[in-house]
Amino acid sequence: MQHAVAGNTDALTATIETLRQLTSSGDYAFYVDIAHFMADLPLEHPTTTRWLDTEDTVRTRWHRLVLDRRTTARRTEPPDDHAAPHQWGLLTSLAETPGAWVAEGPADEGRRRRATTVRELAAEGLCELADDQILQNLRDDHGHRPGWAARILPAGLLVLRYHQLHTAAVTGEPPAAPPVPAGIELTRSELEALRRVATLAPLLPGARAQALADALAQAVPGPTGKHWTIPASVDAIEAAFRLEMPTGAINSRSYHRVRREHRTGHAPLIRLTHDSPDI
Known part of the structure:
Protein backbone atom coordinates (compact mmCIF):
# COMPACT_ATOMS: atom_id res chain seq x y z
CA MET A 1 0.00 0.00 0.00
CA THR A 76 0.10 15.96 6.39
CA GLU A 77 3.41 14.23 5.71
CA PRO A 78 5.16 12.15 3.04
CA PRO A 79 3.97 8.52 2.95
CA ASP A 80 7.27 7.19 4.24
CA ASP A 81 7.94 4.90 7.20
CA HIS A 82 6.25 6.87 9.99
CA ALA A 83 7.75 4.87 12.84
CA ALA A 84 10.70 6.63 14.43
CA PRO A 85 14.09 4.86 14.32
CA HIS A 86 14.00 4.20 18.07
CA GLN A 87 10.70 2.35 17.63
CA TRP A 88 12.21 0.00 15.07
CA GLY A 89 15.27 -0.40 17.28
CA LEU A 90 13.21 -1.40 20.30
CA LEU A 91 11.02 -3.73 18.25
CA THR A 92 14.16 -5.39 16.88
CA SER A 93 15.47 -5.87 20.43
CA LEU A 94 12.22 -7.54 21.49
CA ALA A 95 12.33 -9.78 18.41
CA GLU A 96 15.72 -11.19 19.44
CA THR A 97 13.96 -13.28 22.11
CA PRO A 98 10.40 -13.98 20.84
CA GLY A 99 8.07 -15.17 23.59
CA ALA A 100 10.38 -14.00 26.41
CA TRP A 101 9.93 -10.94 28.59
CA VAL A 102 12.50 -8.21 27.98
CA ALA A 103 12.83 -6.07 31.11
CA GLU A 104 14.04 -2.50 31.47
CA GLY A 105 15.31 -1.08 34.73
CA PRO A 106 14.05 2.03 36.62
CA ALA A 107 13.66 5.05 34.33
CA ASP A 108 16.59 7.37 33.71
CA GLU A 109 16.98 9.93 30.94
CA GLY A 110 17.48 7.34 28.20
CA ARG A 111 15.05 4.82 29.60
CA ARG A 112 12.17 7.27 29.86
CA ARG A 113 12.11 7.51 26.10
CA ARG A 114 12.19 3.73 25.72
CA ALA A 115 9.36 3.44 28.25
CA THR A 116 7.31 5.83 26.13
CA THR A 117 8.24 3.94 22.97
CA VAL A 118 7.26 0.56 24.36
CA ARG A 119 3.87 1.92 25.40
CA GLU A 120 3.38 3.22 21.86
CA LEU A 121 4.24 -0.20 20.43
CA ALA A 122 1.86 -1.88 22.88
CA ALA A 123 -0.93 0.53 21.91
CA GLU A 124 -0.43 -0.53 18.28
CA GLY A 125 -0.71 -4.22 19.23
CA LEU A 126 2.92 -4.98 18.37
CA CYS A 127 4.07 -6.00 21.85
CA GLU A 128 2.59 -6.93 25.22
CA LEU A 129 3.39 -5.13 28.47
CA ALA A 130 3.94 -7.12 31.65
CA ASP A 131 1.52 -6.65 34.54
CA ASP A 132 2.51 -5.94 38.14
CA GLN A 133 2.75 -9.61 39.10
CA ILE A 134 5.15 -10.38 36.26
CA LEU A 135 7.25 -7.32 37.07
CA GLN A 136 7.57 -8.53 40.66
CA ASN A 137 8.91 -11.86 39.36
CA LEU A 138 11.47 -10.09 37.16
CA ARG A 139 13.39 -8.42 40.01
CA ASP A 140 17.16 -8.48 39.51
CA ASP A 141 19.76 -9.89 41.91
CA HIS A 142 19.59 -6.69 43.98
CA GLY A 143 15.82 -6.89 44.33
CA HIS A 144 15.17 -4.02 41.96
CA ARG A 145 11.93 -4.25 40.03
CA PRO A 146 12.13 -3.20 36.35
CA GLY A 147 10.26 -0.11 35.27
CA TRP A 148 8.61 -2.13 32.51
CA ALA A 149 8.87 -5.41 30.67
CA ALA A 150 7.51 -6.37 27.27
CA ARG A 151 7.48 -9.22 24.81
CA ILE A 152 6.88 -9.03 21.10
CA LEU A 153 3.60 -10.29 19.64
CA PRO A 154 3.18 -12.14 16.32
CA ALA A 155 1.90 -8.90 14.78
CA GLY A 156 5.12 -7.18 15.85
CA LEU A 157 7.25 -9.86 14.18
CA LEU A 158 5.18 -9.53 11.02
CA VAL A 159 5.46 -5.72 10.95
CA LEU A 160 9.20 -5.87 11.64
CA ARG A 161 9.73 -8.38 8.83
CA TYR A 162 7.72 -6.22 6.44
CA HIS A 163 9.82 -3.20 7.42
CA GLN A 164 12.97 -5.18 6.61
CA LEU A 165 11.59 -6.19 3.22
CA HIS A 166 10.45 -2.62 2.54
CA THR A 167 13.87 -1.23 3.38
CA ALA A 168 15.55 -3.84 1.19
CA ALA A 169 13.24 -2.99 -1.74
CA VAL A 170 14.06 0.72 -1.46
CA THR A 171 17.81 0.46 -0.79
CA GLY A 172 18.58 -2.70 -2.72
CA GLU A 173 20.20 -4.26 0.36
CA PRO A 174 19.28 -7.86 1.24
CA PRO A 175 16.86 -8.03 4.20
CA ALA A 176 18.10 -9.40 7.49
CA ALA A 177 16.98 -12.91 8.32
CA PRO A 178 13.95 -12.98 10.65
CA PRO A 179 14.59 -14.13 14.23
CA VAL A 180 14.12 -17.85 14.79
CA PRO A 181 12.25 -18.36 18.08
CA ALA A 182 13.03 -21.23 20.38
CA GLY A 183 10.20 -23.71 20.59
CA ILE A 184 8.51 -26.63 18.88
CA GLU A 185 7.44 -26.55 15.25
CA LEU A 186 3.85 -27.67 14.57
CA THR A 187 1.56 -27.82 11.59
CA ARG A 188 -1.52 -25.62 11.38
CA SER A 189 -3.85 -28.51 12.25
CA GLU A 190 -1.71 -29.43 15.25
CA LEU A 191 -1.80 -25.83 16.42
CA GLU A 192 -5.61 -25.79 16.13
CA ALA A 193 -5.74 -28.92 18.28
CA LEU A 194 -3.74 -27.15 20.99
CA ARG A 195 -6.10 -24.19 20.84
CA ARG A 196 -9.08 -26.48 21.41
CA VAL A 197 -7.38 -28.01 24.43
CA ALA A 198 -6.52 -24.56 25.82
CA THR A 199 -10.19 -23.61 25.47
CA LEU A 200 -11.68 -26.78 26.95
CA ALA A 201 -9.08 -27.81 29.54
CA PRO A 202 -10.17 -25.18 32.11
CA LEU A 203 -13.55 -26.96 32.20
CA LEU A 204 -11.88 -30.16 33.42
CA PRO A 205 -11.73 -30.66 37.21
CA GLY A 206 -8.44 -29.33 38.53
CA ALA A 207 -6.96 -28.66 35.09
CA ARG A 208 -4.43 -25.85 34.72
CA ALA A 209 -3.67 -24.87 31.15
CA GLN A 210 -2.88 -21.17 31.39
CA ALA A 211 0.76 -21.71 30.42
CA LEU A 212 -0.35 -23.47 27.25
CA ALA A 213 -2.70 -20.59 26.44
CA ASP A 214 0.13 -18.10 27.00
CA ALA A 215 2.42 -20.11 24.70
CA LEU A 216 -0.25 -20.20 22.00
CA ALA A 217 -0.46 -16.41 22.14
CA GLN A 218 3.24 -16.33 21.25
CA ALA A 219 3.04 -18.81 18.33
CA VAL A 220 5.01 -17.51 15.34
CA PRO A 221 4.20 -18.49 11.73
CA GLY A 222 6.90 -19.79 9.44
CA PRO A 223 7.68 -18.16 6.06
CA THR A 224 5.01 -20.16 4.18
CA GLY A 225 2.38 -20.15 6.95
CA LYS A 226 2.22 -23.97 6.92
CA HIS A 227 4.19 -24.44 10.15
CA TRP A 228 4.19 -22.53 13.42
CA THR A 229 6.74 -22.37 16.22
CA ILE A 230 5.30 -22.36 19.72
CA PRO A 231 7.36 -21.75 22.90
CA ALA A 232 5.57 -24.46 24.89
CA SER A 233 7.03 -27.39 26.79
CA VAL A 234 6.98 -30.80 25.15
CA ASP A 235 5.01 -32.08 28.17
CA ALA A 236 2.25 -29.57 27.49
CA ILE A 237 2.03 -30.49 23.81
CA GLU A 238 2.08 -34.24 24.49
CA ALA A 239 -0.65 -33.85 27.09
CA ALA A 240 -2.80 -31.89 24.67
CA PHE A 241 -2.24 -34.42 21.89
CA ARG A 242 -3.18 -37.28 24.23
CA LEU A 243 -6.51 -35.55 24.91
CA GLU A 244 -7.16 -34.90 21.22
CA MET A 245 -6.15 -38.33 19.85
CA PRO A 246 -9.33 -40.17 20.93
CA THR A 247 -11.41 -37.55 19.08
CA GLY A 248 -9.57 -38.24 15.83
CA ALA A 249 -8.40 -34.63 15.47
CA ILE A 250 -4.78 -35.65 16.13
CA ASN A 251 -3.25 -38.90 14.93
CA SER A 252 -0.51 -40.89 16.60
CA ARG A 253 2.00 -39.74 14.01
CA SER A 254 1.97 -36.19 15.38
CA TYR A 255 2.19 -37.44 18.94
CA HIS A 256 5.16 -39.75 18.28
CA ARG A 257 6.97 -37.13 16.18
CA VAL A 258 6.95 -34.71 19.11
CA ARG A 259 8.06 -37.47 21.49
CA ARG A 260 10.87 -38.54 19.19
CA GLU A 261 12.18 -35.03 18.53
CA HIS A 262 11.70 -33.33 21.89
CA ARG A 263 10.91 -35.86 24.66
CA THR A 264 12.41 -34.99 28.06
CA GLY A 265 10.15 -36.67 30.62
CA HIS A 266 7.28 -39.08 31.22
CA ALA A 267 3.58 -39.19 32.04
CA PRO A 268 2.60 -35.93 30.27
CA LEU A 269 -1.07 -36.13 31.24
CA ILE A 270 -0.17 -35.45 34.86
CA ARG A 271 0.76 -31.94 33.75
CA LEU A 272 -2.94 -31.19 33.36
CA THR A 273 -3.80 -31.95 36.99
CA HIS A 274 -3.88 -29.57 39.91
CA ASP A 275 -1.14 -31.61 41.64
CA SER A 276 1.48 -30.39 39.16
CA PRO A 277 2.67 -26.98 38.03
CA ASP A 278 1.05 -25.24 35.10
CA ILE A 279 1.85 -26.75 31.72
Missing part, protein backbone atom coordinates in the same frame (compact mmCIF):
# COMPACT_ATOMS: atom_id res chain seq x y z
CA GLN A 2 2.79 2.40 0.89
CA HIS A 3 4.51 1.93 -2.48
CA ALA A 4 1.18 2.40 -4.28
CA VAL A 5 0.51 5.62 -2.38
CA ALA A 6 3.98 6.93 -3.18
CA GLY A 7 3.79 5.78 -6.80
CA ASN A 8 7.05 3.87 -6.35
CA THR A 9 6.71 1.47 -9.29
CA ASP A 10 10.05 -0.33 -8.81
CA ALA A 11 9.48 -1.02 -5.13
CA LEU A 12 5.89 -2.06 -5.83
CA THR A 13 7.03 -4.52 -8.50
CA ALA A 14 9.63 -5.99 -6.14
CA THR A 15 7.07 -6.35 -3.36
CA ILE A 16 4.56 -8.09 -5.63
CA GLU A 17 7.26 -10.51 -6.78
CA THR A 18 8.17 -11.23 -3.13
CA LEU A 19 4.49 -11.85 -2.34
CA ARG A 20 4.22 -14.18 -5.32
CA GLN A 21 7.18 -16.23 -4.09
CA LEU A 22 5.89 -16.37 -0.50
CA THR A 23 2.44 -17.55 -1.67
CA SER A 24 3.62 -19.98 -4.35
CA SER A 25 2.14 -22.86 -2.36
CA GLY A 26 -1.33 -21.40 -2.89
CA ASP A 27 -1.84 -20.22 0.70
CA TYR A 28 -2.76 -16.52 0.92
CA ALA A 29 -2.38 -16.15 -2.87
CA PHE A 30 -5.09 -13.48 -2.79
CA TYR A 31 -2.48 -11.12 -1.28
CA VAL A 32 -0.96 -10.85 -4.77
CA ASP A 33 -4.37 -9.86 -6.17
CA ILE A 34 -4.83 -7.23 -3.46
CA ALA A 35 -1.42 -5.71 -4.19
CA HIS A 36 -2.39 -5.36 -7.85
CA PHE A 37 -5.78 -3.88 -6.93
CA MET A 38 -4.20 -1.29 -4.64
CA ALA A 39 -1.98 -0.05 -7.45
CA ASP A 40 -4.78 -0.50 -10.03
CA LEU A 41 -2.56 -2.85 -12.04
CA PRO A 42 -3.90 -5.64 -14.25
CA LEU A 43 -3.41 -9.17 -12.94
CA GLU A 44 -0.47 -10.83 -14.67
CA HIS A 45 -1.90 -14.34 -14.29
CA PRO A 46 -5.44 -15.76 -13.98
CA THR A 47 -6.51 -15.70 -10.33
CA THR A 48 -7.86 -18.64 -8.36
CA THR A 49 -9.47 -16.33 -5.80
CA ARG A 50 -13.26 -16.24 -5.63
CA TRP A 51 -14.44 -12.90 -4.22
CA LEU A 52 -17.84 -12.38 -2.59
CA ASP A 53 -18.36 -9.39 -4.91
CA THR A 54 -17.24 -8.88 -8.49
CA GLU A 55 -13.53 -8.46 -9.12
CA ASP A 56 -14.09 -4.87 -10.33
CA THR A 57 -15.90 -4.00 -7.10
CA VAL A 58 -13.10 -5.48 -4.97
CA ARG A 59 -10.47 -3.71 -7.06
CA THR A 60 -12.23 -0.36 -6.68
CA ARG A 61 -12.45 -0.71 -2.90
CA TRP A 62 -8.74 -1.51 -2.45
CA HIS A 63 -7.66 1.22 -4.85
CA ARG A 64 -9.92 3.71 -3.05
CA LEU A 65 -7.90 3.09 0.14
CA VAL A 66 -4.76 4.15 -1.73
CA LEU A 67 -6.40 7.24 -3.19
CA ASP A 68 -7.74 8.30 0.21
CA ARG A 69 -4.35 7.74 1.86
CA ARG A 70 -2.64 9.71 -0.92
CA THR A 71 -5.00 12.62 -0.33
CA THR A 72 -4.39 12.54 3.42
CA ALA A 73 -0.62 12.29 2.92
CA ARG A 74 -0.58 15.44 0.80
CA ARG A 75 -2.19 17.34 3.69
